Amino acid sequence: MSEPTIFFSEVNERQGVFTRRTFLLGGITGLGLMALGGRLVHLQVVEAQRYQKLAQSNQFNFRIVPPPRGLILDRNGVTLASNRPNFRLLVSREKDMDIPKTVADLSVLVPLDDKRRERLIKDIERAPRQSPVQVTEDMSWEEFSRINVRAPELPGVTADMGEVRVYPFGGAFAHVIGYVAKVNDRDIKAIKDKGLTVDPLLYNPGFRIGRQGVEKAYDLELRGKSGARKQEVDARGRVVRDDPEGDIPAQPGKEIKLTLDADIQQRALEVMGEESGAIVLMDCRSGDLLCMASAPSFDANRFVKGLSGPEYKALSEYERKPLLDKVMSGTYPPGSTFKPMVALAALNAGIDPNARVSCGGSWYFGGRTWRCWGRHGSQNMHDAIKNSCDIYFYQTALKIGPDPIAAAAHAFGLGQLFDLGIPGQKKGVVGSREWKKKAMKREPVWQPGDSVNYGIGQGYITVNPLQLAVMTARLANGQKALNPRLIKSIGGVDQPHGDDVPNLPYPPETMNYVRGGMIAVANEAGGTAFRQSQLGLGDIRMAGKTGTAQVRVFRAGESRKGAGFAWKLRDHNWYIAFAPIDAPRYAVAVLIEHGGQGGATAAAPRAREVMRMALLKDPEIRARVEKPLPLPEVEHEAVEAGVAPELPTETPPPPPSPTGGPQ
Template sequence: MRRPNPASAANITRRGLMLLGIQGLAVGGLGYRMRQLQVEQADKFLLLAEENRINIRLLPPARGLIFDRNGKPIAVNQQNYRVTIVREQAGDLEETLYNLARLIPLPPDRQEKILKELRQRSAFVPVTVTEHLTWEEIARIAANAPALPGVTTEVGLTRYYPELKDFAHIVGYVGPVSDRDLNNVEDADPLLQIPDFQIGKTGIEQRMERDLRGGAGNSRIEVNAAGRVMRELQRTEGTAGQDLHLTLDKDLQRYALERMAGQSSAAVVLDVNTGDILVSASSPSFDPNSFVFGISSGDWNQLLNDPYRPLSNKAVSGAYPPGSTFKMVVALAALDAGVIGPEETVYCPGFYQLGKRRFHCWRRGGHGHTNLNESLQFSCDVYYYDVARRVGIERISAMANRLGIGIRHDLPLPAITEGLTPTKDWKQRVHDKAWLVGDTLNSGIGQGFTLASPLQLALMTARIASGRSIVPRIIRAVEGKPEPAPEAPDLGLSDVHLNYVRRGMYDVVNAQRGTARRSRITDPENRMAGKTGTSQVRIITAEERARGVFKNEDLPWERRDHALFVSFAPYTNPRYASAVIVEHGGGGSTAAAPIARDIMMRCLYGPAPPLEAYPAEERDKIRTLRESTPPEASDSPAPGSDRA
């Protein structure tokens, strides 16, 4: 038997001890690490585990409501019934969708889109099948639930505009968040990340978006390792958006649009004392609900290609040559500069000679010797050619700015036009041409480069009527807190000069030969003052004048003159100022003045003005019309009264 080698045994012992030492170190290290993870860092990893188990989801808040000045709703949130489907619960998807399509409208192309989306999503994620269903449709689905596995009905909130077309241009509409909205670095609200979340796209809905949107709520939910929702642990509702009260009057707004039906036109009515916009109507209009629910390409193209431009807010965005409604500006500029006196006359033979060129008056035979009052009453162009040349374009433009034209007014509305009050520097800068005397003459009658919106013309009229720098406003209260009316300091114009112009406007409507006499209000307490305007959209050549100028009715619609009328009433104590434009309507006295008179009477008297307030020659017609029309039910207060 072989005896053990002492040296080898010692060697094995040393190796065993080294191996045991290494193992001991490894076990010790593992033990220390386990202690560190389980004891010293237990709270940290518990938090991480909870975060993986608990998800926080944002909850959209209720959008703020919008009301008119009397508290009548014009933008509300209504229940939105929708249907969702979960793939893992539905079984045969095609059969389920087929059965669902027998209960509610669900076209084949929509079914294919749903199937595609279901296959792209996780099996437990619900997919929206359709929304904006009626209660009857929801009831049919509920009654057939056993045949619709995986199908669930839900209810949420969606925007709705109960007045349909009446406030579309002012209030606007909401729509889904776009990539452009998400890229807006100034608005990093996480609410925008919520699928199908809607924000304001146009109008007040867009400009007052942050006030109307509100703040997000949240829901803490427990999910498993696959991400499936197990239960809701906690729910905190969001903060509803702020309610807005506008200065607009619902009944007046609706009447203005009804009165302008069939026309491409606009009307604005201001409260002379506060600057409140009572009416801002653009015709034709559109139904904003069609955008909220998803407008079809056919309907969109029809709106886009309509020559009457229903998508355009003509009341604040339209810029038009103001025509003869601008003559008050020229008159006040000349009076203020001491260039003319009220009784000074200008001879009108039917044209004004400037070198070899003739600037024609609308009355071919002329008006003879004409003073300030008669120049407004008869709307003599030659008088204003002469006065404009003497006063100069710089003073005319400065007076126009003073009266609110050529100024972009601060209102929460998109695309508000600044209009244009040209100067010599402006033409040199923009057109790289010198100003001509002929440019001044054209500006003197509201033609040429001069442009103004119906809002600006109504504001000009309100400032002339009041003698104060009225500032327009459209937000009356936010979340029940009244917005103070802006200060309206004195215009700094002579009352004597203003009264000369006001009297001329009074005679336009009430004098025997006034251009708008047929549209007068005969009630002595509510007499109206105004000014007609007709602005050309084409150049009348010398050849056409020689053979006779074409009448508007003989021209294509798009080549006819624009018709304008501005007014205020009552004359002795002004409360309302208005402006009406009828695109390509022809003469201001025939197309715009009757509309403006009827809207003004609605402001003064409510739904049924007394027959005695109409001219005698119209009363039988009005009486017959009322007898054939059901009486309008209205418990509305007088415009401008406080109910909200």
């Protein structure tokens, strides 16, 4: 019997394998379908909002909108720095964009020279896609209209309106306020080197940051917070329409109010004329700075646009240095304006102010002849301050040595840096034995001749005009070691005052004596600034001190008046003053670089004019000036009440005149 060709055991075995594989594949398929379904549920339900936003981001872009920069005002609310509309032209690189042709088309609509066109082509090629490059700004309305009319024909080209910084007073406040300029690669690198995140606003082509003065020191406060403009774009990223409802408004920068007075600052620059120097005016009661004028100055508006190479070279190489802030950064020997500090130190050291020194015009000491600018005869301390006698202060400084003088100078603000909120101050030098030991390694010992020179504000002593104004204000106040204040408020928040300070370490009678000498300078006949210090404001008078600072050594018999010398070889001219003398309110320091010998010749008349402006603007002082003087007393004969007057008496007529007419 033949064997069957089909064995049911094999069929069953094969059927089992098929069934297992079917279940396995079905399970895998089921798990895949479940995972896919779960992922779809997760995407469509759980993360629906996230992907909705991503989809919208492909449809909409947000373009950064720079915030309006904060205003800078003077103490009375006068605008010193503001913003104005600015029509500008931008180009964004797009795919397949013919950059040279686009630039050539633009040069037909707005003026672009060959160099500018070449530079634009390079800038646009290097810029990231959709990152705008500024072609020009400050376009006229006609140019702005021409671009907008042809906008559909110019892919990637945008003409819009932004804001640009403007300084209404030009150069009057340039050194104090500073200016703004475009962000450069060094600025970006400096931020990255500090490990900070670069604000996207810095990449905006129209954005500018502070470069000097208040603009630089308070750049973040003035900058504000950027906003954004919502725009619908196509698949290529080109703007289709604006969506104003989705815009994020920008937050303007904070308003900064200074203690300066625009009228006084303007007057200071007017009286400076073509001279080089500085004028500082300070309130003797609060420490507020009302004037910080440095001359010559520069127009800050020119720096906002950007100076050309020749323009900057002309400014930087001009011998009168318009870019230098002479108020804080220029240091000079104070000359005879330092003598009140020497007198104060001498009184504190026990020197008798009535002791007399004979001035014959010269004094021989240490193998050389020390000269005075005049022959003053017998001088006590009061006379020496009034007449600015060098011989008296030569010998007085030699008696007391440098350290008491340096202590007085430091107490009154010399050799110090003040917290004004802006950079740029130079400390200067106030010599002492300890200072020379550290600073002069070749000759560390203080010599007697150093003291002689020191006594008249020459040698190891340099100051800036701000320090001299502080010195004068502290001396006029007579009690408080006032600190100068420049920033009055930030965003409406008042800043610390300059009168919240300790008292001066000198007795009132000592300071009164020195002030008496300064009063004599300006108000007694023979005072070195008597004629130049008359304010013409009734009974309000000014006290002062003249100063001449040498810039070179003069040969014997050579005149120091400056006639015939080159400008840079003449002496510096100083004058410090305060007024009114009975209740000091304002202190002023004036420097005229290379103004010639005698502080009364150039500095004192300018100090008088600035002081007059400040006094007349002060309501209290003005009321005092305008108060009518009392009528002179006239003696009247006593008349009893009810008594009739005497009858007139007859007198003979006057004789006729020879001509027959009236006499």
